[in-house]
Amino acid sequence: MMSSRMTGSALLRQLGPRLFSVSSAAPTRAECILGYRGAHPIYFPLLSMAIGSQSSLNKRKQETEIDVKKHHVPTTFLDKVAYWTVKTLRFPTDIFFQRRYGCRAMMLETVAAVPGMVGGMLLHLRSLRRFEHSGGWIRALLEEAENERMHLMTFMEVTKPRWYERALVITVQGVFFNAYFLGYLLSPKFAHRVVGYLEEEAIHSYTEFLKDLDAGKIENVPAPAIAIDYWRLPPDATLKDVVIVVRADEAHHRDVNHFASDVHYQGMNLKQTPAPLGYH
Numbered sequence: 001m002m003s004s005r006m007t008g009s010a011l012l013r014q015l016g017p018r019l020f021s022v023s024s025a026a027p028t029r030a031e032c033i034l035g036y037r038g039a040h041p042i043y044f045p046l047l048s049m050a051i052g053s054q055s056s057l058n059k060r061k062q063e064t065e066i067d068v069k070k071h072h073v074p075t076t077f078l079d080k081v082a083y084w085t086v087k088t089l090r091f092p093t094d095i096f097f098q099r100r101y102g103c104r105a106m107m108l109e110t111v112a113a114v115p116g117m118v119g120g121m122l123l124h125l126r127s128l129r130r131f132e133h134s135g136g137w138i139r140a141l142l143e144e145a146e147n148e149r150m151h152l153m154t155f156m157e158v159t160k161p162r163w164y165e166r167a168l169v170i171t172v173q174g175v176f177f178n179a180y181f182l183g184y185l186l187s188p189k190f191a192h193r194v195v196g197y198l199e200e201e202a203i204h205s206y207t208e209f210l211k212d213l214d215a216g217k218i219e220n221v222p223a224p225a226i227a228i229d230y231w232r233l234p235p236d237a238t239l240k241d242v243v244i245v246v247r248a249d250e251a252h253h254r255d256v257n258h259f260a261s262d263v264h265y266q267g268m269n270l271k272q273t274p275a276p277l278g279y280h
Contacts, residue, residue, distance in 0.1 A: 066251040068207050072196055072258045076265075082193040090201055105209070105246075106159055108202055109152035110169045112253075114177050115195045116145030118184055123270070136275035137260075143277070144253050150230050151246050157224035158239060189264030192257045199254035206247035213240045252276075 074083040120141035127134050161169070184191040212218045223237040231245045256276055263273050 066203075066248050068203055068247075068251075070251075070254070071200060072193075078187065078190045079193055082190055083197050085194060086197040086201055089198075105155045105205070106152060106161055106165070107169060107172065108205065109148050109155060110173050111176050112195075112198060112202065112250075113145050113148035113152060114173065115180055115184075115191065115198075115257075116141040116143070116148065116253075118177065118181050119188070119191070120145060122181075122184055133271060134275075135271035135273060136277050137270040140256065140275035140277055144256065147249055147253075150226075151249070154224055154227045154230070154242060154246070157226060158221070158242075188270075189261045192261035192264070196254055196258035196261060199250045199257065202250040203247055203254065206243055206250065209243050210240065210247070213243065 072079075074080045120138050123134050123138045123141065126132075127138065180191060180194075183194070209218070213220050218239075220238045220240050223233055223239060223242045227233060227242045227245075228235065228237055231242070233241055233245070259276075260270060263270055
């Protein structure tokens with residue numbers, strides 16, 4: 001007959017991993033309430049959630065603290081062409097939308113969502129033709145396109161565009177897609193520099209947006225559900241919180257595209273430099 005000590009040792013070997021091991025995956029809300037993941041108990045779930053929530057808040061705060069005045073000074077001829085191209089495009093936008101920043105954001109994101117898709121598509125096709133890896137740049141550029149699309153979906157909820165604004169979006173997107181496609185084929189370093197300067201203008205626009213929100217010129221309405229879900233914002237988040245995280249996204253895209261242009265200026269292909277992945 002097995003002694004009590006041996007019996008206890010056997011039970012410990014069987015139940016120990018279930019009782020005292022820590023799962024690498026965070027428990028879901030339902031699991032935290034029930035205290036179980038499957039047949040296994042979860043210990044100290046409320047403490048873990050509190051620590052995780054605080055960590056998420058700190059991380060979000062760090063990610064939204066950006067240098068709004070950061071600027072790539074154009075030095076080469078192509079850089080100057082890219083810079084003044086973006087400045088020229090901004091002029092009619094200022095006249096048409098003035099300080100209606102919700103509508104301006106809608107137009108901006110319609111254009112900003114194009115370059116990542118075009119660049120990712122062309123790199124994808126190149127990878128297929130040459131049987132080579134992209135260094136993660138296909139994914140990085142497509143992530144950028146998807147992120148910009150989510151900006152558009154968010155501001156569509158905030159601003160209900162009029163029929164002529166929708167018509168303008170269709171026209172501008174059609175022209176810009178073909179122009180950027182041709183520009184990327186001719187000179188990727190020029191194309192990425194254009195996007196870098198476009199994102200600098202976006203940061204400026206969203207900074208002005210925030211100023212009007214703080215001044216009460218624009219109502220700080222509750223954040224749309226789509227924004228709360230996508231950026232994992234608090235349930236009581238407002239439009240100001242959305243603009244802050246969107247502006248941080250634009251700063252990331254600014255830095256990525258200026259970096260991509262610099263890689264080409266150094267005579268290298270993007271695949272030779274690891275792409276910045278995992279931002280979202």
